[in-house]
Amino acid sequence: MAIVDTGQLRLHVQRMGPRDGRTPTATVVLVHGLLTDSLASYYFTIGPPFAAAGLDVVMYDLRGHGRSGRPASGYTLDYSIDDLEALLDTLAVTGPVHLVGNSYGGTIAFGYAARHPERAASVSLIESQPATPTWSETMDGVLQQVTHQLAFNEDVALAWIADHRSHNTARLAKSAARLVRETTLAQDIPAGRVLTEDQIRAVTCPVLGVYGGDSELALLTPWLEKLLPDCRTVLVPGHEHSVLVEAAGAVGGHVLELIRGSTAAAVR
């Protein structure tokens, strides 16, 4: 297990590259989502094909998640952007990188690109959006629900999930409940700073939005395309919020196409 100490926190990192010894054409950083997620969602989906396609693939567990450190507090979006920044500095990845984020991971990736436009070659938002006041309100609602239903009525909630969803979902919910109980994450995220439309517009690198065709977030696509200077969105029909793990081939294909396109454009 690779642990990288950024000086602030110990982060669990996994890196994959082309196995035939080729020099990678670019670095792509994959950022996972909140609560039930970890770098495993990439490690067993788009990570291996991206490495085989010649990319240097960096995956890491967010603070509080997977095998990374779990401080009791410090879970605003800005802390997570600081972690990403510190991680890339520690790994000496200083050139522009392709950022890919699933759900909350995309909000972190976009926040990083807004903070350091010169360090972002492209941003792929999978079921995700930049941090706006509306996003913050939605997160507050979701996190309050998790806090009340799971953290304090856990047994009832878990039994319901096991009956109505699956054993696996119930187990994931159990570790999410632990994270919410042990940290200030649920209070911190809605309290964090959001971006203004001008700050969002300042992200000039190519941005791709990939959404499940049946996801509520698919409604964001006209707004994103209008606001961002270089943005394209695609819908994957028949999927909702879990489109990354359920349709990894399709999602990975769209992201690779963007990365290849913008790498070729940079070389020209």
Place this chain on the structure above:
Amino acid sequence: MTTHPTAADEATVLADIAGMLARLLEEEYDLDDVEIGMTTTFNRDLELESIDLVTLAGLLEETYGRRVNFAEFLAGMEFDEIIELTVGRLVEYVVQSLKSAEAG
């Protein structure tokens, strides 16, 4: 090149993998008496989370080197197949990978 009977290969690999899982369960969950056989499932029986499978991928690489690529094996599967994955299926994959590395 030495050849071993397939059954012995499977038994050896099962013992290797059972050892790795025992280490993982002890280190992460403080469990030290879990029985592991070919039909044991990672998800329901061992209650492993997907991040545990990333750790297992590292342990497999420590033992078998680059001949076995667990990430690629799982990346080729549907989500439901991963949920249903048994130790036996992994053992078969490892035996097969080691054989093709030997032949190749």
